[in-house]
Amino acid sequence: MVRTTSWIDVYPINESGLVRYNKLEIVNSGARVQLSKELSDYCTEQWTPKAAKGWKSSWLAFAENLKYSSDGEQTYVTIKLGAMPFFICDGIVKSIEEQKDFAPKQGYANSVSIGFPTATKDGKIMLQRRAPDVHCPNILIHEPCGYMASMNFAPRAECDLGKYAEDSRLFDLVGQLDYRKEEIAKTFSIPSELVSYELRQDFLAAGWITKEMYFSTTGRIDVNSIELKIPENQEIFFVPFEHLKDLIYNQGKLSQINANGYRPLDAREIPLIDETLIGLVWGYEKLTGEKLDVEDTIARLNHDGMNIKVYPASSDGLSNEYQFPTRF
DSSP, X not given: OOOOSEEEEEEEOSSSXXXXXXXXXXXXXXXXXXOOHHHHHHHHHHXXXXXXXXXXXXXXXXXXXXXXXXXXXXXXXXXXXXXXXXXXXXXXXXXXXXXXXXXXXXXXXXXXXXXXXXXXXXXXXXXXXXXXXXXXXXXXXXXXXXXXXXXXXXXXXXXXXXXXXXXXXXXXXXXXXXXXXXXXXXHTTOOGGGXXXXXXOOEEEEETTTOSEEEEOOEEESSOGGGSOOOTTOOEEEEEHHHHHHHHHTHHHHTTSOOTTXXXXXXXXXXXXXXXXXXXXXXXXXXXXXXXXXXXXXXXXXXXXXXXXXXXXXXXXXXXXXXXXXXX
C-alpha cells in the first residue's frame, strides 16, 4: 500500500534526550541496488531524455543498514552506506510520486542527502523557497543541503565513472559537509571561514515530501542577516529565533496544504519540507540555545495530522538494528 499520509521516519543519533551516542561510524558496505524489470525499465525511460540534454548520473550514497550498539557504558551508531547512480534514485522517486504499482512501498529512495539548518549572527534561521521546476517545488527548505554525491568532488564530465562508487570521499561526512559550507559561502559571496557546522549528526530520516533519506546537523554563519547579499531570483526568509517554535508547531496543520500558490504573509505559516522540520526540531537547542521538548513536539505534530515515527535505539534492553532495502 502506498504511503499517502504526512509521515516522517526518524532514526536519532544525537543527544536530544532520546538517544545519546559516543561514536558515529560511516562504513562503505559496497552494496548496490537491484531493481525489478519494470522499475529498471521505468528508470531508464525517465532518464533517457535527460541524458540527451547532457545530465550526468552522479554516484549517490544510499543507506543500507543502521545499527545501535553499546558496551554498557558507551553507545555507538554504525551506518553502512552503498552507492547508486543518480538516474536510479531519480526514477524511484518519480515512480513513488506517480504511485506506480512497482514503486517501492516504503515510500522513499534510500539515497542520502546531507546539510544543516543555519543560524545567522543576529539570531535568525535561513530558509529558501524551492524553485517551481524542481523536486519538492515552492516549499521552504534549509540551505545548503543535497546528495552525498560524487559530483561534489569529481569533475562533472566523469562523475558517473564506476571508480567513484568506491571512492572514500563519497562516504566522508566532513568532505560532503565542507562542500555544502563552500556552497553557502558562494551563494552569499562571503568568505567560507564565516560559515561553520557541527560535525555530529542529529539523525538519519526520511519523509513524505522529500521521498528520500537525509542526515542533518546545524550550522552558523557569522554575519547578520541584513548584511547578506541575496542572489537574484532567490526567495530567502530569515525567521527570528522567537518565531521558530510557532513555525515548528504549525507544521502539523500545514502538512495538509499544497505549497504551490500558497503565499501567507506570516513566515510562521509557511509549510516546511520534512527534512527541514525535523532538522529544526532536533537542532533547536544547538541553534537557539533554548530547550525544546522533542517528545512533546512530536506528539503535538502528530496530534495535528502528522505521522512521525521515532525508531528506538534499543528494545527490552537490547540494541536495535535497522536494515534498508537494496532490492526494489
